Amino acid sequence: MFDMLKIDEDIWKYIIDHTTERDPLLTELDRETNLKMAFPNMLSGHYQGRLLEFISKMIQPEYILEIGTFTGYSAICMARGLKTNGKLHTIECNDEVIPFAEKFIRKAGLQDKIMIHFGDALQVIPRLNVFFDLIYIDGDKSQYCQYYELTFSKLKTGGIILVDNALWDGKVLKQSSKKDDETNGIRNLNEMIHTDQRVENIILPVRDGIMLVKKVTG
Numbered sequence: 001m002f003d004m005l006k007i008d009e010d011i012w013k014y015i016i017d018h019t020t021e022r023d024p025l026l027t028e029l030d031r032e033t034n035l036k037m038a039f040p041n042m043l044s045g046h047y048q049g050r051l052l053e054f055i056s057k058m059i060q061p062e063y064i065l066e067i068g069t070f071t072g073y074s075a076i077c078m079a080r081g082l083k084t085n086g087k088l089h090t091i092e093c094n095d096e097v098i099p100f101a102e103k104f105i106r107k108a109g110l111q112d113k114i115m116i117h118f119g120d121a122l123q124v125i126p127r128l129n130v131f132f133d134l135i136y137i138d139g140d141k142s143q144y145c146q147y148y149e150l151t152f153s154k155l156k157t158g159g160i161i162l163v164d165n166a167l168w169d170g171k172v173l174k175q176s177s178k179k180d181d182e183t184n185g186i187r188n189l190n191e192m193i194h195t196d197q198r199v200e201n202i203i204l205p206v207r208d209g210i211m212l213v214k215k216v217t218g
Contacts, residue, residue, distance in 0.1 A: 015047070022046050026073065029104045033071045037097065042070050044164075048207045049077040052136070052162070056081025059160060061133030066090040067121045067147055068138035068164075072101030076108045078136065088114045089128060091121045091139070125150045132156065138164040142181035144189040152198075152215070159215050161199075166190060167209030 007015075022030075026049065034040040044052065056064065056078040062085070064078050069092035079088045092098055095118055105114050117124045121139050125147070132155055137147050144163065155161060166172075168186045176183040190211065193201050198217045204210045 019047060019050055022049065025104065025108055026076065029071060029073055029076070032100075033073070037071060037100070044074040044077065045207070048210075049073055051204075051206060051210070053077040053080050055160070055162070056134060059134055062086045063130050063132045064088040064134045064136070065125075065128070065130075065132045065151060065154070066136045066138070067125075067151075068092065068136075068140075069097070069101050069116055070138075071097055072104050072114075074136065074138065075101070075114050076105060076110060078134065079108075079110045079113050082113055086113065087130075089117060089130065090114060091117045091119065091124050093118070093120055093139075122146055122150065125154070128154065130154065133159050135159070135161045136164070137161065140185075141165060141168070141183075142185040144185045145192055148189055148192065155215050157215055157218055161211075161213040161215070163189065163193070163211035163213065165208045166203050166211040167205070169208060 030043060030045065033043045052074055057080065060081060060083055062083050064082065064086070066075055066078065066088060069075055069090040075088055075090045082088060092101070098116055098118060101116065105111055122143060135151050135155055137144060139147060148161070151161070165186060168183055171183045172187045172190060193199060193211060193213055199213050199215055201211060201213045204212055
């Protein structure tokens with residue numbers, strides 16, 4: 001019962017075969033990301049994208065914050081759950097991928113709902129005068145704790161934070177070098193959240209792990 005991450009290939013195929021298919025736009029986005037971008041595995045992908053879309057549709061947020069846009073896959077998925085006049089703010093530090101993401105955001109008809117901010121998230125977040133219902137953290141792993149601390153005061157009580165790569169390919173279980181800033185950043189945030197009395201949390205063994213956090217008190 002504790003071996004959830006090592007899913008049999010046939011079981012995984014069954015799961016995917018019985019998950020709502022993605023639409024042609026996201027299929028095209030996935031294909032072009034793999035053809036044209038370095039590190040295409042950074043893209044959320046079908047299964048995780050469906051989960052993000054489901055969570056957003058259940059919450060029906062007015063405002064979403066995403067740290068780490070990449071090619072726009074996860075932003076498009078989450079924006080589909082926004083309220084009618086809602087807005088998703090997404091932050092990307094690599095200006096080379098922004099035109100790619102913008103192209104697909106326009107194709108999705110979400111250009112009025114998704115606002116891309118270019119720059120260092122640690123500098124951009126304090127300038128956002130918005131209180132969010134949903135926050136998705138998927139930026140520089142070494143800065144995860146800072147992202148959490150900066151965004152928490154901007155999260156509405158009852159709001160949700162999703163932290164991607166919470167398991168980091170199992171590296172969170174191993175002794176890491178002091179120089180391994182990414183692993184240490186993820187492990188430190190996992191511990192910070194787990195001991196934070198203001199929240200409830202659970203790690204979902206989806207892809208590389210998603211920490212799901214609910215803010216219960218300010």
